[in-house]
Amino acid sequence: MTARNIRLTISYDGSDYHGWQTQPGKKTIQGVLTEAIQNLIGDEVTVHGASRTDAGVSALGQVALIQIDSPIPVENLADAITDRLPPDIAVTEAVEVPLGFDLIGVVKSKLYRYTIFTGRHRPVLQIRHCWH
Secondary structure, eight states: OOOEEEEEEEEEOGGGSSOSSOOTTSOOHHHHHHHHHHHHHSSOOOOEESSOOOTTOOEEEEEEEEEEOOOSOHHHHHHHHHTTSOTTEEEEEEEEEOTTOOHHHHOOOOOOOOOBOOSSSOOTTTGGGSBO
16 A cells, blocks of 8 residues: 555644653653554554644644555544544544645644633633633
8 A cells, every 4th residue: 555645633632741742751742643643553653743832732723744554544544543542632634635745834824812711719610721
């Protein structure tokens, strides 16, 4: 089988992670995702992210690129990877793209949201996702 380029869209709660990028001895989104994909396909894989997030930062549409030589149909790939991930990370889309796909160039914008809680009582259900 020939290697395929797959663009992944990923959502995650970064509260318990040391950011996107793999770091020795640290739990990162890229590291956990790489491990899950390697577990699925049985080969080494490099996960390239379109951008990075810092420790504790979450994302709803992080874009990444992998190159795999696997018979798994692309329409089943997102669910198959997500099944091997912890509950705070999900691959929401997997799409085959041409070789030479410009991962960085395809990103048109980034949207950041900062939530500041100004109420009197601590927002216990949103505590991990706002500044208080």
